[in-house]
Amino acid sequence: MYIASVPQAAFLAFLWLQSLESTWATPARTQGFLAIPLTKTYNLPSSQLDEPNALFANGGELAGTIQSPTADAIHSLGLDIEGDDYGYVASMLIGTPPRPFRLLVDSGSSYLWVGGEGCVMGDGSGDCSNHTLIGPQSSSTFKDTGxxxxxxYGSGPVAGHIVSDHVNFAGIDVKDLTFAVALKESRHYGLKSTLYDGILGLARLLPGQSSFPPLIDTLYEQGFIKDPIVSYKIPRRADHLDDGEVAIGAMNPAKYKAATVITLPNIGTQRFWEVSLQRVVVNGLRMTWGTRSAVLDSGSTFILGPRKDIAKVHTAIPGAQYQNGTWAVPCHTDVIISFTFGDRTFPIPAxxxxxxxxxxxxxxxxxxxxIGELQGSTDxxxxxxxxxxxxxxxxxxxGKNEISIAELA
Structure with missing residues:
Protein backbone atom coordinates (compact mmCIF):
# COMPACT_ATOMS: atom_id res chain seq x y z
CA MET A 1 0.00 0.00 0.00
CA TYR A 2 1.54 3.24 -1.16
CA ILE A 3 1.42 5.83 1.62
CA ALA A 4 0.68 9.19 0.08
CA SER A 5 -2.08 11.70 -0.48
CA VAL A 6 -3.53 11.79 -4.00
CA PRO A 7 -6.73 12.99 -5.67
CA GLN A 8 -9.53 10.44 -5.89
CA ALA A 9 -9.94 10.63 -9.65
CA ALA A 10 -10.00 7.97 -12.38
CA PHE A 11 -8.08 5.40 -10.37
CA LEU A 12 -8.54 5.70 -6.64
CA ALA A 13 -5.26 3.99 -6.90
CA PHE A 14 -3.76 4.56 -3.57
CA LEU A 15 -6.48 2.68 -1.72
CA TRP A 16 -4.07 -0.10 -1.05
CA LEU A 17 -5.97 -0.84 2.12
CA GLN A 18 -8.77 -3.30 1.80
CA SER A 19 -10.82 -6.13 3.19
CA LEU A 20 -11.69 -9.57 4.35
CA GLU A 21 -14.15 -12.06 5.64
CA SER A 22 -12.57 -14.85 7.66
CA THR A 23 -13.15 -18.55 8.02
CA TRP A 24 -11.30 -20.20 10.88
CA ALA A 25 -9.74 -23.58 10.34
CA THR A 26 -7.24 -25.87 12.00
CA PRO A 27 -3.72 -25.24 10.67
CA ALA A 28 -2.01 -28.16 8.98
CA ARG A 29 1.65 -29.06 9.52
CA THR A 30 3.25 -30.41 6.35
CA GLN A 31 7.01 -30.72 5.85
CA GLY A 32 7.64 -28.00 8.40
CA PHE A 33 5.01 -25.66 7.00
CA LEU A 34 2.08 -24.24 8.93
CA ALA A 35 -0.86 -23.73 6.57
CA ILE A 36 -3.52 -21.35 7.81
CA PRO A 37 -6.58 -20.21 5.77
CA LEU A 38 -6.83 -16.57 4.75
CA THR A 39 -9.73 -14.82 3.04
CA LYS A 40 -9.83 -12.15 0.39
CA THR A 41 -12.86 -9.86 0.11
CA TYR A 42 -13.94 -6.67 -1.63
CA ASN A 43 -14.67 -4.00 0.94
CA LEU A 44 -16.67 -1.39 -0.94
CA PRO A 45 -20.38 -1.03 -1.74
CA SER A 46 -21.39 -2.57 -5.07
CA SER A 47 -22.73 0.84 -6.12
CA GLN A 48 -19.18 2.17 -6.21
CA LEU A 49 -18.10 -0.71 -8.44
CA ASP A 50 -20.65 0.45 -11.01
CA GLU A 51 -18.73 3.68 -11.49
CA PRO A 52 -16.45 3.30 -14.58
CA ASN A 53 -13.71 5.37 -13.00
CA ALA A 54 -13.79 3.83 -9.52
CA LEU A 55 -10.95 1.33 -9.24
CA PHE A 56 -9.80 0.02 -5.90
CA ALA A 57 -7.44 -2.50 -4.28
CA ASN A 58 -8.30 -5.00 -1.55
CA GLY A 59 -7.48 -7.70 1.05
CA GLY A 60 -7.65 -11.38 2.41
CA GLU A 61 -7.26 -13.23 5.81
CA LEU A 62 -5.48 -15.75 8.07
CA ALA A 63 -6.38 -17.71 11.15
CA GLY A 64 -5.44 -20.45 13.59
CA THR A 65 -2.76 -21.36 16.09
CA ILE A 66 -0.25 -24.14 16.56
CA GLN A 67 1.84 -24.98 19.58
CA SER A 68 5.62 -24.74 20.08
CA PRO A 69 6.78 -23.64 16.61
CA THR A 70 10.49 -23.50 15.84
CA ALA A 71 12.38 -20.65 14.23
CA ASP A 72 13.21 -22.97 11.31
CA ALA A 73 9.54 -23.46 10.47
CA ILE A 74 7.89 -21.57 7.66
CA HIS A 75 4.80 -19.93 9.09
CA SER A 76 2.42 -20.05 6.18
CA LEU A 77 -0.75 -17.99 5.80
CA GLY A 78 -3.01 -19.55 3.18
CA LEU A 79 -4.80 -17.17 0.80
CA ASP A 80 -8.36 -17.57 -0.43
CA ILE A 81 -10.26 -15.17 -2.66
CA GLU A 82 -13.55 -13.34 -2.87
CA GLY A 83 -14.27 -10.84 -5.58
CA ASP A 84 -12.34 -10.50 -8.82
CA ASP A 85 -8.77 -10.75 -7.46
CA TYR A 86 -8.98 -7.53 -5.48
CA GLY A 87 -6.76 -8.01 -2.39
CA TYR A 88 -5.83 -10.23 0.53
CA VAL A 89 -6.56 -10.24 4.26
CA ALA A 90 -5.27 -12.09 7.31
CA SER A 91 -6.55 -12.72 10.81
CA MET A 92 -4.58 -12.52 14.04
CA LEU A 93 -5.64 -13.43 17.55
CA ILE A 94 -5.05 -10.40 19.78
CA GLY A 95 -5.60 -9.81 23.48
CA THR A 96 -6.65 -11.82 26.55
CA PRO A 97 -8.99 -13.53 25.96
CA PRO A 98 -7.82 -13.78 22.34
CA ARG A 99 -10.13 -12.50 19.63
CA PRO A 100 -9.66 -12.58 15.84
CA PHE A 101 -8.82 -9.33 14.05
CA ARG A 102 -9.00 -9.17 10.27
CA LEU A 103 -6.04 -7.42 8.65
CA LEU A 104 -5.08 -6.42 5.14
CA VAL A 105 -1.81 -8.13 4.16
CA ASP A 106 0.25 -5.37 2.59
CA SER A 107 3.82 -5.49 1.29
CA GLY A 108 3.61 -1.78 0.46
CA SER A 109 3.25 -0.36 3.99
CA SER A 110 5.10 -0.96 7.24
CA TYR A 111 2.78 -0.68 10.24
CA LEU A 112 0.61 -3.15 12.12
CA TRP A 113 -2.47 -1.41 13.50
CA VAL A 114 -6.02 -2.27 14.50
CA GLY A 115 -8.97 -0.21 15.70
CA GLY A 116 -8.93 0.80 19.37
CA GLU A 117 -11.80 1.03 21.83
CA GLY A 118 -13.37 4.49 21.56
CA CYS A 119 -12.35 4.80 17.91
CA VAL A 120 -14.31 7.41 15.91
CA MET A 121 -14.34 8.48 12.29
CA GLY A 122 -12.44 11.67 11.66
CA ASP A 123 -15.31 13.39 9.86
CA GLY A 124 -17.57 13.01 12.91
CA SER A 125 -20.00 10.72 11.08
CA GLY A 126 -19.83 7.91 13.64
CA ASP A 127 -17.70 5.47 15.55
CA CYS A 128 -15.81 2.36 14.42
CA SER A 129 -18.07 -0.12 16.23
CA ASN A 130 -18.74 -2.16 13.09
CA HIS A 131 -15.24 -3.55 13.56
CA THR A 132 -13.45 -5.58 16.20
CA LEU A 133 -11.67 -3.16 18.56
CA ILE A 134 -8.98 -3.69 21.21
CA GLY A 135 -8.43 -1.91 24.52
CA PRO A 136 -8.47 -2.34 28.32
CA GLN A 137 -12.18 -3.25 28.37
CA SER A 138 -11.72 -6.27 26.11
CA SER A 139 -8.17 -7.41 26.97
CA SER A 140 -6.59 -7.82 30.40
CA THR A 141 -3.08 -7.79 28.86
CA PHE A 142 -3.54 -4.56 26.86
CA LYS A 143 -0.99 -1.83 27.59
CA ASP A 144 -1.29 1.71 26.23
CA THR A 145 2.00 3.63 26.10
CA GLY A 146 0.17 6.89 25.31
CA TYR A 153 -2.66 6.53 3.25
CA GLY A 154 -4.21 7.54 -0.05
CA SER A 155 -7.62 6.68 1.39
CA GLY A 156 -7.08 8.86 4.43
CA PRO A 157 -5.20 9.17 7.74
CA VAL A 158 -5.22 7.01 10.85
CA ALA A 159 -4.24 8.38 14.27
CA GLY A 160 -4.01 6.79 17.69
CA HIS A 161 -1.55 5.37 20.21
CA ILE A 162 1.29 2.90 20.31
CA VAL A 163 0.32 -0.09 22.47
CA SER A 164 1.27 -3.69 23.23
CA ASP A 165 -0.67 -6.90 23.81
CA HIS A 166 -0.63 -10.67 23.37
CA VAL A 167 -0.70 -11.63 19.66
CA ASN A 168 -0.98 -15.11 18.14
CA PHE A 169 -0.93 -16.03 14.43
CA ALA A 170 0.50 -18.61 12.03
CA GLY A 171 1.93 -20.70 14.83
CA ILE A 172 3.68 -17.70 16.40
CA ASP A 173 2.79 -16.54 19.91
CA VAL A 174 4.12 -13.15 21.06
CA LYS A 175 3.28 -12.24 24.64
CA ASP A 176 3.94 -8.51 24.44
CA LEU A 177 3.96 -7.29 20.83
CA THR A 178 4.18 -3.58 20.13
CA PHE A 179 1.75 -2.27 17.50
CA ALA A 180 -0.70 0.63 17.14
CA VAL A 181 -4.39 1.22 17.74
CA ALA A 182 -6.44 3.71 15.73
CA LEU A 183 -8.53 6.10 17.82
CA LYS A 184 -9.46 8.31 14.88
CA GLU A 185 -9.86 6.86 11.39
CA SER A 186 -10.72 8.46 8.07
CA ARG A 187 -14.24 7.51 7.07
CA HIS A 188 -13.07 4.81 4.67
CA TYR A 189 -11.78 2.61 7.49
CA GLY A 190 -14.70 3.07 9.84
CA LEU A 191 -17.41 2.13 7.37
CA LYS A 192 -19.33 -1.11 7.82
CA SER A 193 -18.52 -1.94 4.21
CA THR A 194 -14.81 -1.94 5.07
CA LEU A 195 -14.46 -5.56 6.08
CA TYR A 196 -11.06 -5.46 7.74
CA ASP A 197 -10.13 -4.22 11.21
CA GLY A 198 -6.63 -2.95 10.48
CA ILE A 199 -3.50 -3.30 8.37
CA LEU A 200 -0.65 -5.83 8.50
CA GLY A 201 2.19 -3.89 6.87
CA LEU A 202 5.10 -6.05 5.69
CA ALA A 203 7.34 -3.39 4.15
CA ARG A 204 10.39 -2.10 5.99
CA LEU A 205 11.16 1.01 8.02
CA LEU A 206 14.52 2.67 8.29
CA PRO A 207 15.99 3.48 11.73
CA GLY A 208 14.40 6.60 13.15
CA GLN A 209 11.31 6.40 10.95
CA SER A 210 9.09 4.94 13.65
CA SER A 211 8.91 4.64 17.41
CA PHE A 212 8.04 0.96 17.10
CA PRO A 213 9.47 -1.67 14.73
CA PRO A 214 7.62 -3.50 11.94
CA LEU A 215 6.32 -6.97 12.78
CA ILE A 216 8.99 -8.89 10.85
CA ASP A 217 11.81 -7.06 12.67
CA THR A 218 10.31 -8.09 16.00
CA LEU A 219 9.78 -11.73 15.02
CA TYR A 220 13.37 -12.01 13.79
CA GLU A 221 15.00 -10.19 16.70
CA GLN A 222 13.09 -12.28 19.25
CA GLY A 223 13.96 -15.56 17.51
CA PHE A 224 10.51 -16.53 16.25
CA ILE A 225 11.83 -16.85 12.69
CA LYS A 226 15.28 -17.85 11.44
CA ASP A 227 15.43 -15.21 8.72
CA PRO A 228 13.50 -11.93 8.24
CA ILE A 229 11.83 -13.16 5.07
CA VAL A 230 8.27 -12.78 3.78
CA SER A 231 7.24 -14.65 0.62
CA TYR A 232 4.09 -14.33 -1.46
CA LYS A 233 2.13 -16.63 -3.75
CA ILE A 234 -0.85 -14.51 -4.84
CA PRO A 235 -3.76 -16.65 -6.11
CA ARG A 236 -6.15 -16.09 -8.99
CA ARG A 237 -9.86 -16.70 -8.44
CA ALA A 238 -10.42 -18.07 -11.94
CA ASP A 239 -7.92 -20.89 -11.29
CA HIS A 240 -10.00 -22.37 -8.43
CA LEU A 241 -6.82 -23.78 -6.84
CA ASP A 242 -6.93 -22.21 -3.37
CA ASP A 243 -3.13 -22.20 -3.46
CA GLY A 244 -2.35 -18.67 -2.31
CA GLU A 245 0.05 -18.14 0.58
CA VAL A 246 2.10 -15.69 2.55
CA ALA A 247 5.08 -17.52 4.09
CA ILE A 248 6.92 -15.91 7.00
CA GLY A 249 10.53 -16.92 7.67
CA ALA A 250 11.50 -18.45 4.31
CA MET A 251 10.54 -19.16 0.72
CA ASN A 252 8.29 -22.18 0.19
CA PRO A 253 10.00 -24.40 -2.44
CA ALA A 254 6.69 -26.05 -3.30
CA LYS A 255 5.42 -22.78 -4.74
CA TYR A 256 8.13 -21.80 -7.26
CA LYS A 257 10.60 -23.19 -9.79
CA ALA A 258 13.99 -23.07 -8.10
CA ALA A 259 15.92 -22.79 -11.38
CA THR A 260 14.14 -19.55 -12.26
CA VAL A 261 14.89 -17.56 -9.09
CA ILE A 262 16.51 -14.18 -9.53
CA THR A 263 17.61 -12.12 -6.55
CA LEU A 264 17.78 -8.36 -6.93
CA PRO A 265 18.87 -5.50 -4.67
CA ASN A 266 16.14 -3.39 -3.19
CA ILE A 267 16.73 0.03 -4.73
CA GLY A 268 14.04 1.71 -2.65
CA THR A 269 15.42 4.34 -0.32
CA GLN A 270 12.35 4.40 1.92
CA ARG A 271 9.91 1.70 3.01
CA PHE A 272 9.17 0.14 -0.37
CA TRP A 273 10.33 -3.12 -1.92
CA GLU A 274 11.51 -1.69 -5.23
CA VAL A 275 13.49 -3.19 -8.12
CA SER A 276 14.79 -1.97 -11.45
CA LEU A 277 12.28 -2.53 -14.26
CA GLN A 278 14.45 -3.37 -17.25
CA ARG A 279 11.87 -3.75 -19.95
CA VAL A 280 8.15 -3.72 -20.73
CA VAL A 281 6.91 -5.43 -23.89
CA VAL A 282 3.31 -5.04 -25.10
CA ASN A 283 1.94 -7.21 -27.90
CA GLY A 284 5.50 -7.90 -29.04
CA LEU A 285 6.46 -4.21 -29.06
CA ARG A 286 9.19 -3.09 -26.68
CA MET A 287 8.36 0.13 -24.87
CA THR A 288 11.09 2.75 -25.20
CA TRP A 289 11.68 5.10 -22.32
CA GLY A 290 14.35 5.88 -19.73
CA THR A 291 15.11 4.17 -16.45
CA ARG A 292 12.09 2.77 -14.62
CA SER A 293 11.61 1.03 -11.27
CA ALA A 294 8.81 -1.12 -9.85
CA VAL A 295 7.44 -1.19 -6.30
CA LEU A 296 6.10 -4.71 -5.64
CA ASP A 297 2.93 -4.13 -3.65
CA SER A 298 0.57 -6.95 -2.64
CA GLY A 299 -1.83 -4.32 -1.30
CA SER A 300 -2.50 -2.91 -4.78
CA THR A 301 -4.92 -4.64 -7.13
CA PHE A 302 -3.63 -2.77 -10.17
CA ILE A 303 -0.46 -1.72 -11.98
CA LEU A 304 0.04 2.04 -11.93
CA GLY A 305 2.59 4.17 -13.70
CA PRO A 306 3.36 7.67 -15.00
CA ARG A 307 0.78 9.01 -17.43
CA LYS A 308 3.03 8.99 -20.51
CA ASP A 309 4.15 5.42 -19.86
CA ILE A 310 0.61 4.18 -19.41
CA ALA A 311 -0.55 5.93 -22.57
CA LYS A 312 2.27 4.32 -24.54
CA VAL A 313 1.35 0.87 -23.18
CA HIS A 314 -2.30 1.21 -24.15
CA THR A 315 -1.50 2.65 -27.57
CA ALA A 316 0.08 -0.73 -28.33
CA ILE A 317 -3.13 -2.57 -27.35
CA PRO A 318 -5.59 -2.88 -30.28
CA GLY A 319 -8.94 -1.34 -29.42
CA ALA A 320 -7.80 0.43 -26.24
CA GLN A 321 -9.52 3.75 -25.52
CA TYR A 322 -9.00 6.64 -23.12
CA GLN A 323 -12.24 7.70 -21.42
CA ASN A 324 -12.70 10.29 -18.68
CA GLY A 325 -9.19 9.89 -17.36
CA THR A 326 -9.24 6.09 -17.44
CA TRP A 327 -7.97 3.59 -19.97
CA ALA A 328 -10.24 0.82 -21.23
CA VAL A 329 -9.34 -2.28 -23.24
CA PRO A 330 -11.42 -4.87 -25.11
CA CYS A 331 -12.91 -7.27 -22.55
CA HIS A 332 -11.67 -10.19 -24.66
CA THR A 333 -8.25 -8.83 -25.55
CA ASP A 334 -5.53 -11.34 -26.42
CA VAL A 335 -2.63 -8.99 -25.75
CA ILE A 336 0.19 -10.29 -23.54
CA ILE A 337 2.29 -7.79 -21.58
CA SER A 338 5.64 -8.83 -20.12
CA PHE A 339 7.99 -7.30 -17.56
CA THR A 340 11.71 -8.02 -17.43
CA PHE A 341 13.62 -7.96 -14.15
CA GLY A 342 17.22 -9.09 -13.77
CA ASP A 343 17.33 -10.32 -17.40
CA ARG A 344 14.39 -12.67 -16.79
CA THR A 345 11.06 -12.01 -18.46
CA PHE A 346 7.69 -12.64 -16.77
CA PRO A 347 4.46 -12.37 -18.82
CA ILE A 348 1.05 -11.12 -17.74
CA PRO A 349 -1.62 -13.24 -19.46
CA ALA A 350 -4.25 -11.40 -21.47
CA ILE A 371 -3.12 -0.82 -15.74
CA GLY A 372 -3.68 2.81 -14.93
CA GLU A 373 -2.19 6.24 -14.37
CA LEU A 374 -0.44 7.03 -11.13
CA GLN A 375 -2.15 10.31 -10.38
CA GLY A 376 0.23 13.24 -10.08
CA SER A 377 3.31 11.10 -10.74
CA THR A 378 6.14 12.75 -12.65
CA ASP A 379 8.90 10.31 -11.77
CA GLY A 399 18.24 -8.42 6.55
CA LYS A 400 19.86 -8.50 3.13
CA ASN A 401 17.55 -5.82 1.69
CA GLU A 402 16.91 -8.05 -1.34
CA ILE A 403 13.94 -9.19 -3.39
CA SER A 404 13.69 -12.60 -5.05
CA ILE A 405 11.38 -13.31 -8.00
CA ALA A 406 10.65 -16.67 -9.59
CA GLU A 407 8.28 -18.47 -11.92
CA LEU A 408 5.44 -20.29 -10.21
CA ALA A 409 5.68 -24.03 -9.75
Missing part, protein backbone atom coordinates in the same frame (compact mmCIF):
# COMPACT_ATOMS: atom_id res chain seq x y z
CA UNK A 147 2.74 7.61 22.59
CA UNK A 148 1.09 9.05 19.46
CA UNK A 149 0.72 7.12 16.20
CA UNK A 150 -0.14 8.67 12.85
CA UNK A 151 -0.01 7.42 9.25
CA UNK A 152 -1.62 8.80 6.10
CA UNK A 351 -7.01 -12.57 -19.11
CA UNK A 352 -5.50 -10.52 -16.27
CA UNK A 353 -5.69 -7.18 -18.09
CA UNK A 354 -9.47 -6.40 -18.28
CA UNK A 355 -11.16 -5.42 -15.02
CA UNK A 356 -14.86 -4.51 -15.17
CA UNK A 357 -17.06 -3.71 -18.18
CA UNK A 358 -17.39 0.02 -18.77
CA UNK A 359 -21.00 -0.69 -19.68
CA UNK A 360 -22.43 -3.47 -17.50
CA UNK A 361 -24.94 -4.20 -20.26
CA UNK A 362 -22.13 -4.84 -22.75
CA UNK A 363 -19.74 -7.41 -21.18
CA UNK A 364 -18.22 -8.12 -24.60
CA UNK A 365 -17.30 -4.50 -25.26
CA UNK A 366 -14.75 -2.43 -23.36
CA UNK A 367 -13.50 -3.16 -19.85
CA UNK A 368 -11.57 -0.91 -17.52
CA UNK A 369 -7.88 -1.69 -17.76
CA UNK A 370 -6.04 -3.02 -14.71
CA UNK A 380 9.92 6.92 -13.18
CA UNK A 381 8.37 4.72 -10.49
CA UNK A 382 5.69 2.14 -11.24
CA UNK A 383 3.50 0.49 -8.63
CA UNK A 384 3.20 -3.17 -9.55
CA UNK A 385 0.30 -4.88 -7.80
CA UNK A 386 -1.61 -8.14 -8.00
CA UNK A 387 -2.18 -7.94 -11.77
CA UNK A 388 1.46 -8.91 -12.14
CA UNK A 389 2.21 -10.48 -8.77
CA UNK A 390 -0.26 -13.35 -9.18
CA UNK A 391 1.90 -14.52 -12.10
CA UNK A 392 5.11 -14.82 -10.08
CA UNK A 393 6.44 -15.92 -6.70
CA UNK A 394 8.19 -13.11 -4.87
CA UNK A 395 10.02 -12.85 -1.59
CA UNK A 396 11.54 -10.03 0.47
CA UNK A 397 14.57 -10.37 2.77
CA UNK A 398 14.73 -7.60 5.33
Missing amino acids: APFFVK RDLPFKPVDKNDPDGLCLSR SRWIVGDVFLKNIYFSTHL
